[in-house]
Every structure is written in C-alpha cells, then in structure tokens.
Amino acid sequence: MKHLDSLRYIDAIARAGSIRKAAETLAITSTALNRRLLAMEEELGVPIFERLPRGVRLSTAGELLIHHIRNQISDLDRVRSHIADLSGERRGHISIACSQALLPFFLPEQISLYRRDHPAVTFSVHLRDRDAAEQALVDHSADIALVLEPVRFSDFHTLTAVQQTICAVMAADHPLAKKEIVRLRDCVPYPIGLPTASYGVRHLIDAAMTRASFRLPATVESDSFEFLRRYPTTENLISFQIPIGLPPQGQDGLQYRPLDLRDAAPGQLLLGQLRGRSLPVAAAKFADQIARAMTERYS
Helix, strand or coil: CHHHHHHHHHHHHHHHCCHHHHHHHHCCCHHHHHHHHHHHHHHHCCCCEEEECCEEEECHHHHHHHHHHHHHHHHHHHHHHHHHHHCCCCCEEEEEEECHHHCCCHHHHHHHHHHHHCCCEEEEEEECCCHHHHHHHHCCCCCEEEEECCCCCCCEEEEEEEEECCEEEEECCCHHHHCCCECHHHHCCCCEEEECCCCHHHHHHHHHHHHCCCCCCCCEEECCHHHHHHHHHCCCCEEEECHHHCCCCCHHHEEEEEECCCCCCCEEEEEEEECCCCCCHHHHHHHHHHHHHHHHHHC
C-alpha cells in the first residue's frame, strides 16, 4: 500500500546499512531515497540514522521507529493473508530461517506439499543457525525458524520440539557400518569430519567430548553439511549429522548409525516464531504442517 512506502524504504535502509545499497534493492535512485529519508527525519524532528563514513546506522530514535515499522508491515501482511483466505485462495509469502540440516530433504518436501494445495503462496528460505535464526525472528526477516540447539532468547516462542539423535555418517563399506549403534570411542581410529563451532551438531559433539577420556580431532572441518555428508564416500572418514538432514539409508553409497546415548545426548530441534506475534494465515498453516510432520516422524 502506498502509504507504507516510506516505512518500507526506512526498513530497507536499516537492513542494507547503506542508502546506496537500499536504493539498488528498491530500484530507485539513491538521491530520491535520501530525500524520502530526510523528509521523514524532518517530520519526526530527530535523525533516524547516524551517518557513518561507510553507510548508516540506526540512531536510538531509529531503533524505536524500526520496531514500529516492522510490526506495521507484519500486521498488514497478516490482514492481507486473512482477506485472501476469505476469497477462497490462500496467498502470501512465508519466510523461513533454518539450520543446514533442514535444507536438503525436509523443507523441499514440505514446501512442495504445501504449494501443491496453495500454489499462490511464495517462500524464501534462509540458512541461519542458532542465534542467527532467532535474530531473524526478532527483526521480522523470518516468520518461523527451525533450528537445532538454539540459544533460546526470551523472544523465541517454541511451537514444536523433537529430539534428534546424532548419527555417524560413513561409506556403506566402512567397518562401523556393520554396527547398529556406534560408540564415540569406536570412531577414534578413523579420520573425523566436523562442522564448525557455530553449528548445533558441533555443539553436541563438543559437549560429549567434555565428558570423554579421549579426543576426536577434526581431520576435516567445514561449515557445509553437504560437503561433510558426501565426503565419507571418498575415504573412510566419519562425519556427523541429525536424522532430519540425512537421505534414506544406502543412498549415494552412504550409511548412518546413531551414536550411543551414553556418549552423546540427543539434540533438540525446535520450530518457533517470535513471541507475541500473530502470524499471517499462510505462515501459521505452514507452521502447523511442519509441526505435524516433525511430531509424526520423530516423537
């Protein structure tokens, strides 16, 4: 709606941290965008942004304003979604922040199922792990978040939580593939692939190591779970993943075995939204679908 254009412009500048970059995103000139900003600052009587040598930063007044702006935009999206539902055709856009494990299999399946019944709904899916996923809810860049072992800020409202047992991922002909359950000590003789420290799986492995009398030094470390999942097909390396991020057994020449719960505690995979926010219809219904799928498979 036209009357919200100026608010959307302010939001774009805040997200970009630069008037020039925001103008490129909005497909207008930086001069025109700067005029809009100056007009709003004059109307408010205070600067919204602090001008820096390279870009801009929200002022104290700007922090208050941006919170109001994002709530206004979110409320309008929710009303639009309700109006679309009255016409019998669900519309809207759903933004998801999620851990890497959700990207290869689970979310593509769930989004395609939803869009089969509601083809007018669009999606954006952003890789955000732990605290970054929760921050995406706070700044309204995501409607829902799916994250393993989140920091759980006070603003995170949990919709569903399921346990995920850490699995050792290996080639089909690996010696440990003959076991039904793998002890962490069993992995010591083999090369190890680990995600970097910011990820939930690494957090769980590191927690297990604090209780162990041995170490699992990383032969290969990466921030790409896809790389770590595929690497065991090239040598006898073992990597680790949660079940929701794994393909069917034997696919791509891989096998995975759960770690013994005496060695590594399962992680909590949480579906959540911003506390106190009423989601648009499309996002709320999709969250319900995701919650049911998680519960049916892993509870």
